[in-house]
Amino acid sequence: MSRTALLPLAGALEQQTREGELYERYNGTWTRCFACGHRCPIPDGAQGVCKVRFNRAGRLMVPWGYVAGAACDPIEKKPFFHAYPGSAAFSFGMLGCDLHCGYCQNWVTSQALRDADATLRSEPASAEDIVRTAVRLGARAVVSTYNEPLITAEWAVEVFKRARAAGLVTGFVSNGNGTPEVLEYLRPWIDLYKVDLKGFDDRRYRELGGRLQPILDTIAALHQMGTWLELVTLLVPGFNDSEEELRRLTGFVAEVSRDIPWHVTAFHEDYHMTGTGRTTAAMLQRAARLGVEAGLRFVYAGNLPGAVGGLEDTRCPSCSDTLVRRRSFSVLENRLGRDGRCPRCSSAIPGRWA
Numbered sequence: 001m002s003r004t005a006l007l008p009l010a011g012a013l014e015q016q017t018r019e020g021e022l023y024e025r026y027n028g029t030w031t032r033c034f035a036c037g038h039r040c041p042i043p044d045g046a047q048g049v050c051k052v053r054f055n056r057a058g059r060l061m062v063p064w065g066y067v068a069g070a071a072c073d074p075i076e077k078k079p080f081f082h083a084y085p086g087s088a089a090f091s092f093g094m095l096g097c098d099l100h101c102g103y104c105q106n107w108v109t110s111q112a113l114r115d116a117d118a119t120l121r122s123e124p125a126s127a128e129d130i131v132r133t134a135v136r137l138g139a140r141a142v143v144s145t146y147n148e149p150l151i152t153a154e155w156a157v158e159v160f161k162r163a164r165a166a167g168l169v170t171g172f173v174s175n176g177n178g179t180p181e182v183l184e185y186l187r188p189w190i191d192l193y194k195v196d197l198k199g200f201d202d203r204r205y206r207e208l209g210g211r212l213q214p215i216l217d218t219i220a221a222l223h224q225m226g227t228w229l230e231l232v233t234l235l236v237p238g239f240n241d242s243e244e245e246l247r248r249l250t251g252f253v254a255e256v257s258r259d260i261p262w263h264v265t266a267f268h269e270d271y272h273m274t275g276t277g278r279t280t281a282a283m284l285q286r287a288a289r290l291g292v293e294a295g296l297r298f299v300y301a302g303n304l305p306g307a308v309g310g311l312e313d314t315r316c317p318s319c320s321d322t323l324v325r326r327r328s329f330s331v332l333e334n335r336l337g338r339d340g341r342c343p344r345c346s347s348a349i350p351g352r353w354a
């Protein structure tokens, strides 16, 4: 990455864009974006809900050619627990989000276009720069994260094409507010997809700026497409942790597939959501039990390392043998073969292992 500069955000929007592909033009110069479930109709001179895609004279301009955050971490941190355990994932992010969650833990990047406090560095970068850096750092995967990657999907695909050519796998860490069009656009280039399923209450989703149904449709579509999918629910006390809601949520996931890993993770007070208290280990364990009762075969508890009694480990659902032992984002032991089979009973464990 060539140089670092503090760019005024409005200026960055103007300079670091190009015409997008996920839109249609209608009524002369109106555009309709279908990069995310909002499907914004955007007149000339206006921007979409995400504030990073805008209509310039009938052309939808989208973010291009910069990073607002990058880091190389264990792939378990994304979290992907059923994809290349113990490998490194190179994460890159841009600016903006199509939701505005009060408890966002990436708000400095995701809310940068809405919140004057969210000032940060933005650095021009090419897709080749990103992939070259990932390879140099020994990454196995390149992951679009920090902001909502759906709203910058064209740039992600540009990076992913080069990542694939370099032998890397590719992934999204996303809120899952997708559309059939953006999933079809991503399908040839994406291997791994993490969806934040933030609850199972449409009223709550509307408070966050979205709707529940597009997220459920995205989860079902990703599973059907064969993209490796893991789900995360940040358990926020009093917000999404009622037994009734968690039973409906886990019941839905089990209906799509009992093999989708579900991570229930601990909330700490952040951004605008304070005063609710932290999620305790007992709360995580209770939620995990509901997931198991719904029939899910791989349930994990995150953000409280060492305190959740084995819920960081992968067990064989057939013989209960511990296959991958973890503490936080570290793999302590991995007994799975490259074929992803349990060494004791030979059951195939779903995921991407080789």
Ligand code: SF4
Binding pocket: 033, 034, 035, 036, 037, 038, 039, 040, 047, 048, 049, 050, 051, 052, 053, 098, 150, 151
């Ligand atoms: S990405 Fe979503 S929020 Fe942004 S312009 Fe497109 S449809 Fe609207």
